[in-house]
Amino acid sequence: MSKENKTIQFGENVDGYTIPVLNEREIRASAGMLFLFAFIAILIAGEGNFVPIKYFVIIFLTDFIIRVFINPKFSPTLILGRWIVRRQTPEYVGAAQKKVAWIIGIGLAVIMLVLMVFLNTFSVITGLICFVCLIFLFFESVFGICLGCLAYKWYHGKNAQYCPGEVCDVKSRHDIQKTSWTHFFIVLGFAAFIVAAVFLLNDTLSAEPQELFEMIRNASGN
Numbered sequence: 703m704s705k706e707n708k709t710i711q712f713g714e715n716v717d718g719y720t721i722p723v724l725n726e727r728e729i730r731a732s733a734g735m736l737f738l739f740a741f742i743a744i745l746i747a748g749e750g751n752f753v754p755i756k757y758f759v760i761i762f763l764t765d766f767i768i769r770v771f772i773n774p775k776f777s778p779t780l781i782l783g784r785w786i787v788r789r790q791t792p793e794y795v796g797a798a799q800k801k802v803a804w805i806i807g808i809g810l811a812v813i814m815l816v817l818m819v820f821l822n823t824f825s826v827i828t829g830l831i832c833f834v835c836l837i838f839l840f841f842e843s844v845f846g847i848c849l850g851c852l853a854y855k856w857y858h859g860k861n862a863q864y865c866p867g868e869v870c871d872v873k874s875r876h877d878i879q880k881t882s883w884t885h886f887f888i889v890l891g892f893a894a895f896i897v898a899a900v901f902l903l904n905d906t907l908s909a910e911p912q913e914l915f916e917m918i919r920n921a922s923g924n
Contacts, residue, residue, distance in 0.1 A: 711773055713797025719864065723794040724774060726846065726866045731783030734843035736762065737836065744832055747824075755832075756819050762835075763811035770804050799862035803838075803850025810835060 713722025740762075743754040769777045774797075810831050817828050841847045846866045854862045 709773060712770070712801055713774070716794055719794060721863055722797040723864055724797045724800055725784070725787075726793040726795040727787040727790050728780055728783035729795075729800065730843050730846060731786045732777070732779040733839045735779055735782060737839035737843050740832070740836060740839065744836070752818065752824065759811060759814045759818060763808065763815055766804050766808045766811060770801060770808060774800075793866065794864060795866050796862050796864040798858075799848065799851035799854035799865070802854045802857060803848050806850045806853060807835070807838070 711722070713724055716723050740755075740758055743758045746753075747755045765777050765779050768774075769780065774780055814828060814831055817823050817825070838849050841849050848866065851862060851865070
């Protein structure tokens with residue numbers, strides 16, 4: 703691996719790769735943490751307390767500014783992600799497409815900063831931005847799919863290099879990756895099972911739960 707140690711740069715120069723790269727594993731770990739905190743903050747905002755989501759917007763924007771304009775290796779959430787996955791072999795991905803995705807994140811965060819923090823408002827606009835951010839973070843952390851990276855080809859007019867899971871490369875799927883009509887009907891049947899469970903069990907499951915030890919005391923007559 704290259705020993706270059708530049709403070710202001712985007713991506714690392716690694717032997718065997720023709721362009722700067724990043725570690726997808728730490729990026730996914732960071733996205734998972736951000737998704738969790740964002741989800742909790744949005745739930746609390748739904749109850750009328752917007753303070754956590756305002757703090758999250760400030761933290762998110764600051765973190766992404768460090769990633770894009772200084773160096774991803776100094777991003778606090780990526781540092782935490784790096785520590786969490788430190789025992790895992792790095793999965794290198796192209797830095798260029800991540801930069802495009804993170805610039806989109808900065809744009810959305812700036813809008814949220816103006817509307818929620820500076821103007822102290824909420825609207826369908828802030829709600830949609832929160833939803834989009836959750837979707838982006840969820841897909842990155844759970845599926846390893848960078849939705850923001852799709853904008854790279856639209857902007858640059860060429861395919862990205864070194865994508866997660868080698869999705870940029872044209873190749874045939876392995877047998878273990880293939881799905882059939884049998885799998886489709888299994889998923890369809892499972893969805894039907896969920897719908898049936900909602901109709902049949904809704905009244906039962908809607909009952910107010912009891913405290914376990916109080917229920918035991920009442921049952922024993924004490």
